[in-house]
Amino acid sequence: MFVLEQELIIGAIKFPLVAETIMESSREIPTDVLNIKLPRYRNLKSDSIQKFAKVEWKAGYKQYGLFPEFCGYVLEVSQNIPLEIKCVDPFFSANAKQ
Numbered sequence: 001m002f003v004l005e006q007e008l009i010i011g012a013i014k015f016p017l018v019a020e021t022i023m024e025s026s027r028e029i030p031t032d033v034l035n036i037k038l039p040r041y042r043n044l045k046s047d048s049i050q051k052f053a054k055v056e057w058k059a060g061y062k063q064y065g066l067f068p069e070f071c072g073y074v075l076e077v078s079q080n081i082p083l084e085i086k087c088v089d090p091f092f093s094a095n096a097k098q
Contacts, residue, residue: 003062011053034070034087049077055087
């Protein structure tokens with residue numbers, strides 16, 4: 001049986017559990033977008049996660065190990081519970097400068 005594992009690091013914070021991750025990646029949009037929903041963590045507040053903090057998300061099966069799926073930066077952090085975070089890849093800043 002395959003067991004899915006994932007690892008999320010935002011800034012210096014490592015999250016052992018993630019409620020939901022949705023990655024948008026296609027040729028039609030110039031940047032990859034990762035939307036993350038975090039479960040309620042006792043000591044985590046929306047201001048604990050800074051805008052433009054580095055994001056690394058790895059996923060894979062327990063039998064094969066974790067592989068990098070997304071590397072980018074925090075663009076938006078919601079004030080809602082569960083905490084929703086929108087992340088973009090580094091190419092986003094290149095598009096913003098144009």
